[in-house]
Amino acid sequence: xxxxxxxxxxxxxxxxxxxxxxxxxxxxxxxxxxxxxxxxxxxxxxxxxxxxxxxxxxxxxxxxxxxxxxxxxxxxxxxxxxxxxxxxxxxxxxxxxxxxxxxxxxxxxxxxxxxxxxxxxxxxxxxxxxxxxxxxxxxxxx
Numbered sequence: 001x002x003x004x005x006x007x008x009x010x011x012x013x014x015x016x017x018x019x020x021x022x023x024x025x026x027x028x029x030x031x032x033x034x035x036x037x038x039x040x041x042x043x044x045x046x047x048x049x050x051x052x053x054x055x056x057x058x059x060x061x062x063x064x065x066x067x068x069x070x071x072x073x074x075x076x077x078x079x080x081x082x083x084x085x086x087x088x089x090x091x092x093x094x095x096x097x098x099x100x101x102x103x104x105x106x107x108x109x110x111x112x113x114x115x116x117x118x119x120x121x122x123x124x125x126x127x128x129x130x131x132x133x134x135x136x137x138x139x140x141x142x
Contacts, residue, residue, distance in 0.1 A: 001045045001079065003086045008035050009042065013049050017069045021108070024135075041086050043070065043079045050074045053083040055091065063091055065105040084118055106133050 011028040014035075018025060026034070035054070043051035051070035057063045065087060070079045091103060107115050112122050123131045 001043060001050070001077075003041055003043050003082050005086075005090070006035075006040050006042050008032065009040065009049065009052065014052070017049070017052060017071065018067075020071050021069050023069075038066070039087070039090060041083055041090075043074075043083055045074070051079045051083055053087050055087050061101050063101055063103045065103060068105075080114065081117075084115075088118060104131070106131055 009031070011031045014031050015025040034056075037056070039055040039057060041053050042049045051068075051074060053068045054066045055063050056066055065084070068080055068083060070083070088103075091101060095101065103120075105115060105120065107120075116122070121128070123129065
């Protein structure tokens with residue numbers, strides 16, 4: 001198994017990974033655009049993508065860790081940990097002495113403890129407000 005940085009991903013494979021996590025599929029155009037505008041890491045075994053994560057970034061201070069997904073049959077082997085470690089190492093390598101950057105994420109329910117091992121805090125924590133999110137879905141009627 002190897003972890004590598006990639007610029008794009010096969011849309012069908014990405015949606016297979018999303019479905020394995022019980023997440024919505026994403027339309028091909030958005031997958032291609034999203035991967036083209038983010039820093040992407042995949043876990044591969046026998047040339048098959050078995051896991052991934054992405055960093056969505058403004059290129060400076062703000063970064064969002066997204067899509068930490070590992071196929072169910074490969075979970076429990078430390079692959080998710082390796083993906084997050086690689087993403088965090090990438091971000092840390094961009095820092096100069098005295099610089100800082102913000103890294104946010106939205107943990108799936110029950111996965112908060114996994115991210116705490118990397119230094120993330122559950123919000124609200126007294127200093128920061130609650131993390132929030134929203135899905136925008138356009139109805140077919142305009």
